[in-house]
Amino acid sequence: MGKVTGKTTVAVDGTNYTLFLGFSGLAELQEKHGQDFLAKLTPPEGAGEAWVPPMAIMRDIILEALQRHHGDEADRWLADDVFAADPEAVGSLIEASFPDEGEGGAKGAPAGNAKGPGKKRP
Numbered sequence: 001m002g003k004v005t006g007k008t009t010v011a012v013d014g015t016n017y018t019l020f021l022g023f024s025g026l027a028e029l030q031e032k033h034g035q036d037f038l039a040k041l042t043p044p045e046g047a048g049e050a051w052v053p054p055m056a057i058m059r060d061i062i063l064e065a066l067q068r069h070h071g072d073e074a075d076r077w078l079a080d081d082v083f084a085a086d087p088e089a090v091g092s093l094i095e096a097s098f099p100d101e102g103e104g105g106a107k108g109a110p111a112g113n114a115k116g117p118g119k120k121r122p
Contacts, residue, residue: 006065006097010086017082019065019089021097028064033057038094058083058090065093 006021029037033056041053059079066074066082082089 006093008089008092008096010082010089012078012081012085017066017078018069019062019082019093020068021061021065021093022068025064025067026097029057029060032060041090041094061090061093 006019006025008019010017010019033040033054037057040057043051043053059076062079062082063074063076066078070078086092
């Protein structure tokens with residue numbers, strides 16, 4: 001995993017909301033939705049045109065990203081408003097969270113890309 005620096009801004013009815021998805025937020029999402037929660041946002045092979053990513057994961061990404069700067073007002077209704085104002089916010093946030101992963105952000109990163117254990121030191 002590269003540097004986690006996910007931050008983007010979405011304007012909702014004239015108010016700017018800063019969305020930040022860092023290590024803690026990603027950990028919360030992973031705990032709630034599983035190790036592969038990011039992979040679940042990508043259509044599986046053979047998915048038809050009607051496929052949509054799991055909305056609960058997308059909602060929770062927005063809710064988690066609101067916590068750092070807007071925790072006192074973050075709720076499902078604000079998540080709805082953020083998504084309505086910028087349907088690409090989740091994708092932008094994921095890409096911003098994994099800038100070192102190249103084009104496409106985390107989508108192109110293999111799962112478990114850490115190096116294996118090295119030789120033990122005496």
